[in-house]
Each structure stands twice: as structure tokens, then as C-alpha cells.
Amino acid sequence: MSLTISEIFHSIQGESSWAGLPFVFVRLTGCNLRCRYCDTRYAYDGGQPMTVDAILQRIAAFGCPRVLLTGGEPLLQGTTPQLAEALSDRGYTVTVETNGSLDIGVLDARCHRIMDIKCPSSGMQHHQRWANLDLLAPGDEVKFVVADRDDFQYALDILPRLAARQAAERILFSPAQGILPPRQLADWLLATRTEARLQLQLHKILWPDQDRGV
Ligand SMILES: C[S@@+](CC[C@H](N)C(=O)[O-])C[C@H]1O[C@@H](n2cnc3c(N)ncnc32)[C@H](O)[C@@H]1O
Ligand SMILES: Nc1nc2[nH]cc(C(=O)O)c2c(=O)[nH]1
Ligand code: SF4
């Protein structure tokens, strides 16, 4: 069983409630969506086939107990759940960034799923698989990337559907990088008394001149 891999690297987690911790990043090739603001277009195609065993070996070499499976869209490849399970079996903390359009139930219950709800400015809002909301567990996170006030209002309107399941610290609002000034989103969150976490992309602050491998 193999997967098509765009890159594997060691860095500081820049997103989610795990931000700031060292992680190994496994970026899978291919995505079924095309968000207007996507910062990872290089992962849409290309990459190298790797077996699960070869990926496990590469990850082990970094000596880091946390792994993020991302992409592209990690759930597009049928072997991703197997990789997540193999990592969990070996004691890794496994997190998965997913775009919300595919069934998150295929992942091992030990995984922490970080699921986007795509807002209108992404152009991809109609791809949302709403049944995923019923699958969310307390260790999962939901994320809105916000590019303008319409996106912010769209996210606010969805919040009541999450409140019963997701604690505020696991509901993420992230400004679309280079489009919405982070301070604008901070002001909106405070003014509306929104119970959620503002999330900035730490790796873009740390390495502004590098667009991959960090
Ligand atoms: C590159 S995606 C890969 C995983 C999956 N395809 C998804 O969209 O969740 C990882 C995260 O980066 C976010 N992202 C992509 N481009 C961004 C940008 N310009 N500003 C802020 N976040 C961005 C996505 O919304 C997603 O939460
Ligand atoms: N440092 C770092 N943290 C990240 N968290 C999520 C990422 C992603 O591209 O999914 C990412 C990334 O690309 N780099
Ligand atoms: S779903 Fe993720 S990888 Fe795919 S286009 Fe959107 S942000 Fe980029």
C-alpha cells in the first residue's frame, strides 16, 4: 500500500490549538477543492509514491512524537486512514487537517481531526459535508478561514450548530493570509463576543520567505 507524498518535514506547528509545538508534517499530494486563497497549490500534483513503512521510517528519524497529516487533501487517498492507524499504534499523537468535504469517520478514533468549514470567499462552501458535524469528538477542532466580513458572518451563523460539541478553544478563526489583516479579525471577534480562538499562521511569521518545507 502506498501514498503519494509531496513533502515530509520537521517544523513548529503553525496552526490549530497545537500551534507552537514541534511536529513532523506529512503533506499528501492532490486536492479535490480549489480554494481561492490556497497557500499550498504546489501539492495539487506531483509528489513521490511511498509505502506506509517508508513513511513511518522517515517520520521516526525526526525523533518527534507528534505528526500532522495534511496536503492537499489527506482524505483523498484511501491509504491515509491506514497510515494514521499505524502511527497511533506506535504511540504518536496524530492530527489530520482536512477540508471538510469528505467523510472524516474513516479515521481512527485516536486521531485529532482539524476540519475546515469553508466560507463563501473560498468559492468551495457548497462542498461541505455537513454530516461530518455529527462525527466530531471533543479532541477535534473546527476551523474557519475568514477573508472578509461576509465570511465572518457566515461562520457566526454556523457556531450555534457547533457549540454543543466543540469547546471555544477548539473553534478556530484564522485570517486568510495576505487578504484579511489579523487585527481586523481580532476586532470582530471581540466586538461580537465570539467564543472562539484566533489563530494566526505562526510558520508564516517565523519563515515569511519560505513557502514550503516549514
Ligand atoms: C493547505 S490546507 C491542507 C488541508 C486541507 N486541504 C484543508 O483545506 O483543510 C491546511 C490549512 O491551511 C489553510 N489555508 C490555506 N491557505 C490559507 C491562507 N491563504 N491563509 C490562511 N489559511 C490558509 C486551509 O484553510 C487549511 O485550514
Ligand atoms: N509549520 C506549519 N504548520 C502547519 N500547520 C498546518 C499546516 C498545513 O499546511 O496544513 C502547516 C504548515 O504547512 N506548516
Ligand atoms: S482544500 Fe486545502 S489544499 Fe485544497 S485548495 Fe483548499 S486550502 Fe488548498
Ligand SMILES: [Mg+2]
Ligand atoms: Mg500550510
